[in-house]
Amino acid sequence: MTPSRPMRADARRNRARILAAAEEVFAERGAAASTEEVASRAGVAIGTVFRHFPTKRDLLAAIMKLLRRRLVDRADALIADGDPATAFFDYFTYLVESSAEIGTVVGALAEEGTAVEPGEQIKALTQAFGALLAAAQEAGAVRPDARLDEVMALVTATAHGALAAGWSADLRRRTLGLVLDGLRPR
Amino acid sequence: MTPSRPMRADARRNRARILAAAEEVFAERGAAASTEEVASRAGVAIGTVFRHFPTKRDLLAAIMKLLRRRLVDRADALIADGDPATAFFDYFTYLVESSAEIGTVVGALAEEGTAVEPGEQIKALTQAFGALLAAAQEAGAVRPDARLDEVMALVTATAHGALAAGWSADLRRRTLGLVLDGLRPR
């Protein structure tokens, strides 16, 4: 309950390094990669990793939070930017293209049995995506009966698919085209 | 070579039990589940599992083969059955609905680095699906420019998505609706 004094400077630096290393390592090696590997890539000792993230789960969750924030930021930028019709499709495409980063982590957590709490971050993402969707529907670029949860499901699916199956860039573009066509008004 | 006389009755029974148990266990716990768990669920000793499948990989691969055969059989049944327009969409839906079974295993193998030989089984599946697609396009039920690889990609994606994200039955149905709409002629 005490506000717990602000982190020491080196501690904060280490936390960041660890997160960066973890992102790299898990993206490369899958979630089976060892925490030790993360530590050494971050240039810290294993104990330091566990001081910051008491559990491997916690580390994975933290990465996810990070990724989500990035995604949300991008959505906000697109919303602020302009043309609603383009924005929605651009964002959808962007999400699928970032899949590799996200996918591994999501998969890893799913595999462990306990999915991470959908928490605030995902709410924020959903909200941002919702805004883009509404705007696009308003502009008549997306069929009006498409609901937000369906659209979210669709991105997730396409992203996972692209990742797990290792589609070529070409195949990804074409498949994405089909998916997006399903969202356009007839 | 040696004609290798037909498996003894108890051996065949055990092999089947192990496969069934493995399917269950891996679907529930992910591919990280232990072989020991499979053995005990199958009611055999650990050595028996390894006698039938010398490697965990082999066990996983065997499950996959089994699943694929089921999928192909179903496709063949639908092809033989009649109405091409319905058949294609039914099969697509069926595949997504079986996703839980397939997904884990596929994912597990992909994660290990060495995917199982795409070999005959997947060729057979692609072929069967191709026949359904062609018939549906012929019947004017599917847009003529949709290519087989895109359609395969789409099923995979939807199936994985449904699996990993744990969609509700309702959400799955609605999302599937959107996907299939993208495949219909405009």
Place this chain on the structure above:
Amino acid sequence: MTPSRPMRADARRNRARILAAAEEVFAERGAAASTEEVASRAGVAIGTVFRHFPTKRDLLAAIMKLLRRRLVDRADALIADGDPATAFFDYFTYLVESSAEIGTVVGALAEEGTAVEPGEQIKALTQAFGALLAAAQEAGAVRPDARLDEVMALVTATAHGALAAGWSADLRRRTLGLVLDGLRPR
């Protein structure tokens, strides 16, 4: 105590095959080779091996017995043959040259903790070698103070050394020369 009826013909044939296979396998792969390998090389099922030799130990012991008999036979032949001076040295050399066969088995048994009972066979070998030694000493070809147990020890040592260290044929010949020189009268 009942004389236990004479072995069935096929049983005797199998016993022989197994022994032959075991000799091969253990010579090639060392004593760590699996009993299963022996069985398959002999063309019988694993159960058959264990029916004839209830324990891996027993199998190894049986091989040893076989080898010893061969060695004794050779000694007897040399004794009967003639020139005592040559005979002793020839036999010594012969033993070292057969080392590969013997060594593995002996080593294997030693490794297991319990050496095989020296039993009758080894007594027979010692006796045969003793005869050769005595004759050679009589003939003045070997120093009269060399005792039988020392000579036995010497062969064993040289044989093991040649085996374990993988001496070249040339090195073996030269080293053997030194050893034998130690046995000659000065």
Place this chain on the structure above:
Amino acid sequence: MTPSRPMRADARRNRARILAAAEEVFAERGAAASTEEVASRAGVAIGTVFRHFPTKRDLLAAIMKLLRRRLVDRADALIADGDPATAFFDYFTYLVESSAEIGTVVGALAEEGTAVEPGEQIKALTQAFGALLAAAQEAGAVRPDARLDEVMALVTATAHGALAAGWSADLRRRTLGLVLDGLRPR
């Protein structure tokens, strides 16, 4: 590379304990003894053994290095000491007497197929022994035509023999006498 600061005190203590335990265990039980046994005899957990020696092979190799160093040290001491004639024979005897320690390990490694790199250690040993031999020959205590490799072979053989066959102290002394006689000038 990295200067890699000097091992922590407890780590060094454990490393030493493990090596000592391993020497004991492998000498008693042969190389088939389990790593677990080594761990428990050393009073550490199994993980600690593997942290220090990532592979059983590595552990075996480390023991060998240790033994070799001891042998070389002894040789150096004898060289420095004085009387060349005695030194050579003393060292030969010493080597045979240490055989139990060495033999098991050497044998174990040989059996595994990959002998440890003959590398520096064995070169050092050969060299030290070579110096003793040369000095002894110079002093007229050893026949001048005896070559270093033959002499090495002879020690190896005698050591192995003494070890594997479990000679009594008396028999070892007498046999050694015969061997050494073969090396004296006539």
Place this chain on the structure above:
DNA sequence: AATGAATGAGCATTCATTCAT
């Protein structure tokens, strides 16, 4: 706070041996 050594449960795999067929 950081370090990195120690822990020990867990895992895939092997193999001598037993026993139903």
Place this chain on the structure above:
DNA sequence: GATGAATGAATGCTCATTCAT
């Protein structure tokens, strides 16, 4: 007697997590 499937203890090794330094 022969077969070969089943057993299960044992082994080498990994890795998340703890804790003394």
